[in-house]
Amino acid sequence: MKKRLVILGSTGSxxxxxxxxxxxxRDRIDVLALSTHRNIEQFRRQxxxxxxxxxxxxxxxxxxxxxxxxxxxxxxxxxxxxxxxxLASLPEADIVLNAIVGAAGLKASLATLKSGKxxxxxxxxxxxxxxVLLNLxxxxxxxxxxxxxSEHSAIWQALTSxxxxxxxxxxxxxxxxxxxxxxxxxxxDITKEQALNHPVWKMGPxxxxxxxxxxxxxxxxxxxxxxxxxxxxxxDVVIHPQSIIHSMVEFVDSxxxxxxxxPDMRLPIxxxxxxxxxxxxxxxxxxxxxxxxxTFQKPDYEKFPLLRLAFDVARKGGTLPAVxxxxxxVAVAAFLKERVKFYQIPDIITDTLEKHIMVxxxxxxxxIAADIWGRKTAEEFIV
Ligand code: NDP
Ligand code: MG
Numbered sequence: 001m002k003k004r005l006v007i008l009g010s011t012g013s014x015x016x017x018x019x020x021x022x023x024x025x026r027d028r029i030d031v032l033a034l035s036t037h038r039n040i041e042q043f044r045r046q047x048x049x050x051x052x053x054x055x056x057x058x059x060x061x062x063x064x065x066x067x068x069x070x071x072x073x074x075x076x077x078x079x080x081x082x083x084x085x086x087l088a089s090l091p092e093a094d095i096v097l098n099a100i101v102g103a104a105g106l107k108a109s110l111a112t113l114k115s116g117k118x119x120x121x122x123x124x125x126x127x128x129x130x131x132v133l134l135n136l137x138x139x140x141x142x143x144x145x146x147x148x149x150s151e152h153s154a155i156w157q158a159l160t161s162x163x164x165x166x167x168x169x170x171x172x173x174x175x176x177x178x179x180x181x182x183x184x185x186x187x188x189d190i191t192k193e194q195a196l197n198h199p200v201w202k203m204g205p206x207x208x209x210x211x212x213x214x215x216x217x218x219x220x221x222x223x224x225x226x227x228x229x230x231x232x233x234x235x236d237v238v239i240h241p242q243s244i245i246h247s248m249v250e251f252v253d254s255x256x257x258x259x260x261x262x263p264d265m266r267l268p269i270x271x272x273x274x275x276x277x278x279x280x281x282x283x284x285x286x287x288x289x290x291x292x293x294x295t296f297q298k299p300d301y302e303k304f305p306l307l308r309l310a311f312d313v314a315r316k317g318g319t320l321p322a323v324x325x326x327x328x329x330v331a332v333a334a335f336l337k338e339r340v341k342f343y344q345i346p347d348i349i350t351d352t353l354e355k356h357i358m359v360x361x362x363x364x365x366x367x368i369a370a371d372i373w374g375r376k377t378a379e380e381f382i383v
Contacts, residue, residue: 002027002028002029002030003028003029003030003094003095003273003274004029004030004032004092004093004094004095005018005022005029005030005031005032005093005094005095005096005097005273006032006033006034006035006054006087006088006090006093006095006096006097007019007031007033007034007035007097007099008035008056008084008087008088008096008097008098008099008100008105008108008123009035009036009037009098009099009100009101009105009122009123010034010035010036010043010046010099011036011037011039011042011043011046012099012100012101012204013202013203013204013265014097014099014122014148014204014265014269015034015097015099017265017266017269018097018099018269018273019031019046019049019050020266021266021269021270021273022050023049025270025274025279028274028279029273029274031050031051031052032052032053032054032090032092032093033052033053033054033055033056033087033090033093034046034047034050034052034055034056035055035056035057035058035083035084035087035100036056036057036058036062037057037058037059037062037100038057038059038062040057040062040065040066040069040070043055043057043066044066044069044070047070047072047075048072051074051075052075053074053075053076053092054075054076054077054078054087054090055072055075055076055077055078056077056078056079056083056084056086056087057077057079057083058079058080058081058083058084058104060079060080063077063079063080063083064079067079082107084100084104084105084107084108085107085108085110085111087108088108088109088111088112088115088117089111089112089114089115091115093117094117094118095117095118095119095120095273096108096112096117096118096119096120097120097122097148097269097272097273098112098119098120098121098122098123098126099122099123099148100123101123101125101204101206101207102123102125102206102325102329103125103126103129103322103325103326103329103371105123105125105126106123106125106126106129106130106367106368108123108126109121109123109126109127109130109134110126110130110133110134110137110364112143113134113137113138113140113141113143113145114137114140114141115141116141116142116143117143118143118144118145118146119134119138119143119144119145119146120146120148120269120272120273121145121146121147121148121149121272122148122149122269124149124219124220124223125219125325125329127145127222127223127226127227128219128222128223128226128321128324128325129321129322129325129367129371130322130364130367131222131223131225131226131227131321132226132317132361132362133364133367134226135226135229145227146271146272146275147223147227147268147272148265148268148269148272149220149223149268150246150247150263150265150267150268151172151173151174151220151224151246151247152220152223152224152227152247153246153259153267153268153271153272154245154246154247154248154258154259154268155170155172155224155227155228155247155248155249155259156227156271157259157271158247158248158249158257158258158259159228159249161249161251161257162249162251162257164228164229166251166252166253167228167230167234167249167250167251167252168234168250168251168252168254169234169235169236169249169250170224170228170230170234170235170236170247170248170249170250171236171238171247171248171249171250171256172217172220172221172224172235172236172237172238172247173237173238173239173240173243173245173246173247173248173296174211174214174216174217174220174237174238174239174240174299175198175199175200175201175211175239175240175241175242175243176214176239176241176297176299177198177199177211177212177213177214177216178194178195178197178198178199178211178212179194179195179212179303180239180241184302184303187303187342187343188341188343190212190341190342190343191342192335192336192338192342195208195209195212195335195342196208196209198211198212199241200243200263201243201263201265205336206329206332206333206336209332209335209336209345210328210332212342213304213306213342213345213346214299214304214306214307215306215307215310215328215345215349217237217299217304217307217310218306218307218309218310218311218313219310219325221235221237221307221310221311221314222310222313222314222321225314232311232314232315233315235311237299237307238296238297238298238299239296239297239298239299240294240295240296241295242291242293242294242295243263244260244261244262244263244291244294245258245259245260245294246258246259246260246261246263246268247259260286261286262286264281266281267281305346305350306328306345306346306349309324309346309349309350309353310324313353316358317360318358318359318360318361318362319356319358319359319362319366319367319370320353320356320358322362322367322370322371322374323352323353323356323358323370323371323373323374323377324349324353324374325371325374326352326370326371326372326373326374326375326378327348327349327352327353327374327375327377327378328345328349329375330348330374330375330378330379330382331344331345331348331349331378331382332345334348334382339382340382347381348378348381348382349378351381352374352377352378352381355377356370356373356374356377358370
């Protein structure tokens with residue numbers, strides 16, 4: 001039986017890689033639905049190629065234009081705020097790949113799990129801000145969350161080598177981003193072009209800036225806490241510039257299991273879609289002798305304060321992760337519009353967090369309220 005797939009955020013970097021995986025595996029998987037926010041030209045091309053039964057353009061005005069410019073009688077297109085959730089809840093779907101960027105993906109992740117489907121999760125922000133709720137929804141329907149983030153996919157794979165109670169440590173690797181070697185004194189001069197030039201990965205703009213500030217690694221720490229139900233104190237971050245080892249798990253006998261591959265998101269995407277099977281992946285050949293050396297170093301928490309802050313936020317939990325994430329989304333958007341400098345991003349987030357009165361065991365409404373509050377407050381620090 002072919003699997004029926006919904007891709008939310010199909011016009012983004014992960015969404016496009018996922019469609020490439022689908023195109024190479026048409027005998028195993030069908031696209032049931034696709035969504036975009038506003039990129040209707042690219043969406044039109046995707047609809048033409050994959051002919052999904054359903055689609056969604058989540059930005060209202062763009063949906064109106066899409067319907068007018070590109071009538072596709074075979075594809076029913078939803079619009080508006082809840083359109084992604086509607087696709088995630090489709091009874092015909094088996095798997096939902098959530099590749100939306102930011103907190104905007106939370107409700108769709110929840111809807112996927114509440115309707116009992118496999119959630120292939122790229123949208124790490126929904127796990128960061130709503131991890132407790134997602135885990136409850138997963139348990140209630142006995143559904144699955146399979147990570148797409150390369151580090152968490154690596155950890156997932158390494159965990160098959162031992163039992164949960166045998167884990168000593170999760171070792172989360174990171175490339176260190178474009179400013180790994182840049183002296184702190186030069187951070188004041190960092191431009192948008194430099195921040196968007198990641199040494200290893202070609203990704204959407206938000207996560208690329210997050211990688212440059214190391215906020216991405218911080219979000220990944222919180223993501224791992226919820227995905228693997230593990231204390232932040234059992235997570236170590238290690239800088240590994242070659243990005244060949246995608247993360248590791250150390251077990252109580254001090255044996256470390258690592259997942260090794262060339263950096264290509266099509267591999268973790270395929271793993272999440274076809275798990276527990278493995279399929280022939282895109283890049284084929286892997287020769288260790290081409291790589292020559294693998295190096296490791298400790299992260300510089302002074303240069304990248306958001307990474308340290310992420311551990312504090314992970315320990316305290318409640319609504320703090322929602323505010324941490326919301327302030328970051330606002331600060332990064334402002335940086336991309338050149339309203340703030342790169343070095344100001346951590347200050348905006350820290351100042352916002354300091355003003356927050358946290359709710360310890362938040363409901364979905366509390367998390368949404370914290371997200372809105374965090375955005376508004378962060379905006380006030382941008383002058
Ligand atoms: P992109 O910015 O490239 O794509 C994001 C997608 O989400 C686009 O389809 C976009 O539509 C859509 N979108 C944007 N805003 C909204 C919204 N408010 N509501 C609904 N849909 C929206 O991001 P990436 O593909 O790089 O990242 C997606 C997610 O995957 C992120 O959470 C990221 O952290 C995670 N991730 C990405 C990796 C990568 O290699 N790129 C690696 C690991 C994790 P439109 O095209 O119209 O803007
Ligand atoms: Mg990652």
